Amino acid sequence: MTTLLLQPEPLSAQAFAPYGEVIELSADNEIRTINEGNCDRHHDLASLDTRLEGGSTAISIFVSKPVNLPFRIETMERHPLGSQLFLPRSGHPYLVVVAVGDDLEAANIRAFIASPLQGVNYFRNTWHHYCLPLEGESEFFVVDRVGSGNNCQEQTLPRDITVLLERH
Amino acid sequence: MTTLLLQPEPLSAQAFAPYGEVIELSADNEIRTINEGNCDRHHDLASLDTRLEGGSTAISIFVSKPVNLPFRIETMERHPLGSQLFLPRSGHPYLVVVAVGDDLEAANIRAFIASPLQGVNYFRNTWHHYCLPLEGESEFFVVDRVGSGNNCQEQTLPRDITVLLERH
Numbered sequence: 232m233t234t235l236l237l238q239p240e241p242l243s244a245q246a247f248a249p250y251g252e253v254i255e256l257s258a259d260n261e262i263r264t265i266n267e268g269n270c271d272r273h274h275d276l277a278s279l280d281t282r283l284e285g286g287s288t289a290i291s292i293f294v295s296k297p298v299n300l301p302f303r304i305e306t307m308e309r310h311p312l313g314s315q316l317f318l319p320r321s322g323h324p325y326l327v328v329v330a331v332g333d334d335l336e337a338a339n340i341r342a343f344i345a346s347p348l349q350g351v352n353y354f355r356n357t358w359h360h361y362c363l364p365l366e367g368e369s370e371f372f373v374v375d376r377v378g379s380g381n382n383c384q385e386q387t388l389p390r391d392i393t394v395l396l397e398r399h
Numbered sequence: 400m401t402t403l404l405l406q407p408e409p410l411s412a413q414a415f416a417p418y419g420e421v422i423e424l425s426a427d428n429e430i431r432t433i434n435e436g437n438c439d440r441h442h443d444l445a446s447l448d449t450r451l452e453g454g455s456t457a458i459s460i461f462v463s464k465p466v467n468l469p470f471r472i473e474t475m476e477r478h479p480l481g482s483q484l485f486l487p488r489s490g491h492p493y494l495v496v497v498a499v500g501d502d503l504e505a506a507n508i509r510a511f512i513a514s515p516l517q518g519v520n521y522f523r524n525t526w527h528h529y530c531l532p533l534e535g536e537s538e539f540f541v542v543d544r545v546g547s548g549n550n551c552q553e554q555t556l557p558r559d560i561t562v563l564l565e566r567h
Binding site for chain 1: 422423424433434435437438439440441442443444445447449455456457458459460461462463464484486487488490518520529530538540541542545
């Protein structure tokens with residue numbers, strides 16, 4: 232039996248770069264002042280990748296139940312045909328759990344804590360856990376692929392490995 | 400001199416149908432329960448129309464200054480090459496001012512008040528005013544077209560017509 236304790240790290244664009252993009256207000260964005268000076272447009276912040284095999288881009292709203300820590304990571308998923316973007320609107324932080332690699336391996340899993348003002352865009356094929364809001368039921372705008380084809384793969388960790396997401 | 404007083408109406412999918420779509424949680428949506436029962440996905444709520452003339456879909460964040468009422472409507476815009484979607488995340492209501500017709504005419508202008516939980520997707524070529532948040536500076540996730548071509552047309556009302564957006 233192996234137990235891995237996973238400490239959530241603060242989410243930043245740099246730390247998250249192997250997995251996807253962080254969507255947030257930042258002085259590093261391209262900022263265009265529009266609307267007669269009444270609006271700053273932080274321009275084109277995500278690389279949407281939804282058009283493989285005739286796919287198209289969909290806007291959905293997810294309403295997700297919160298989790299309590301510690302939380303055991305058992306199964307993760309990835310989308311081989313498209314990116315998937317989450318933009319929170321409920322004012323709660325949430326946990327982002329990801330892994331690189333072709334197969335899901337416990338040693339590759341990392342966890343980040345996203346602020347209520349940070350969105351994430353998982354690259355196509357990035358292993359990730361489903362959305363784990365903290366503090367309360369949370370809503371997310373989601374931008375992902377719709378279309379034919381199998382766009383969801385799941386893998387479950389071996390039963391003798393426990394990955395436990397700890398309190399941050 | 401003509402003065403038109405414009406009363407904002409409550410925003411609803413039905414009333415807004417000639418201009419675009421309302422993006423909101425609703426029992427009328429296709430709702431899929433996912434993530435082992437921990438999430439309701441309100442599925443595919445908008446008709447994105449961003450791919451004319453080689454365009455693609457961009458995610459941006461707008462940070463918009465609030466307006467005080469009464470507010471004079473002078474110039475409106477439309478996007479001939481793509482839809483434009485606004486999803487609020489700041490908890491403030493905002494005003495949505497639109498018009499049908501090939502040319503902007505004062506008599507065609509209507510105003511809606513959107514709740515902080517309602518997004519709007521302007522159809523391609525719908526005349527609309529730039530974003531008019533109430534109560535405080537407001538942030539919106541915006542989904543629209545990027546690409547070459549002229550995707551913004553503006554028209555200004557005749558100087559002898561005053562369209563005044565009234566307090567709701």
